[in-house]
Amino acid sequence: MKKRNLMTIALLGLAGVSAALSPAGSQGGQDIPANVLNVFKKNCVRCHTGPKPPKGLRLIPGKIAAVIDAPSAEVPSLKIIDSNDPEASYLLKKIRRQPDIAGKPMPPRKALTAEALQVIEAWIEGLK
Numbered sequence: 001m002k003k004r005n006l007m008t009i010a011l012l013g014l015a016g017v018s019a020a021l022s023p024a025g026s027q028g029g030q031d032i033p034a035n036v037l038n039v040f041k042k043n044c045v046r047c048h049t050g051p052k053p054p055k056g057l058r059l060i061p062g063k064i065a066a067v068i069d070a071p072s073a074e075v076p077s078l079k080i081i082d083s084n085d086p087e088a089s090y091l092l093k094k095i096r097r098q099p100d101i102a103g104k105p106m107p108p109r110k111a112l113t114a115e116a117l118q119v120i121e122a123w124i125e126g127l128k
C-alpha cells in the first residue's frame, strides 16, 4: 500500500516535470487550444484555406502550428506569430487593426469581437 502511494507520487512528479519542459506550440499542433481553433474557424478559414490561400497562409487546424515563428509574407522582418516576442506578432497587428500593417486588417470587413480577440491574444502571449 505504502509502496503504491510512493509510485503514484513519483509518476505525478514526472508528469509535472515533462509538462513544464514542453513549451506550448512545439508539439506539431496537437496542443492548439479548442477555443483558438474555433476563432480561426469562424473568422479566418473561409479565406485562409485551399491550395492558394492569401499570402500562403492556411489557418486550418493542422496548419496553425506551422505558422508559429514563421516569417510574414507581407512584412518578412516580422513573424506571423512570434513566440519569443508575442507583441511583435504580425497576426496580432492585423487582428488588432493597427495602422502600421501592410494590406488590410483581418478579417478584412468586420473586426473580431473583443472576446475572440482576447482568445487569440491570450494564446499568443502564453506561447512565450
Ligand code: HEC
Pocket (backbone or CB within 6 Å): 040, 043, 044, 045, 046, 047, 048, 054, 055, 057, 071, 072, 073, 074, 075, 080, 090, 091, 094, 095, 102, 103, 104, 105, 106, 107, 108, 112
Ligand atoms: C475575406 C477573406 C479573408 C478573411 C476572412 C481573413 N483574411 Fe487574412 N488575408 C486575406 C487576404 C486577401 C490577405 C492578403 C492581403 C492583405 O493582407 O490585405 C490576407 C493576409 C493575412 C495575413 C498576412 C500574412 C502574411 O504572411 O503576411 C495574416 C496574418 C492574416 N491574413 C490573418 C488573418 C486572420 C487571423 C483572420 C481571421 C481572424 C483572417 N486573416 C481572415 C483574406 C482574408
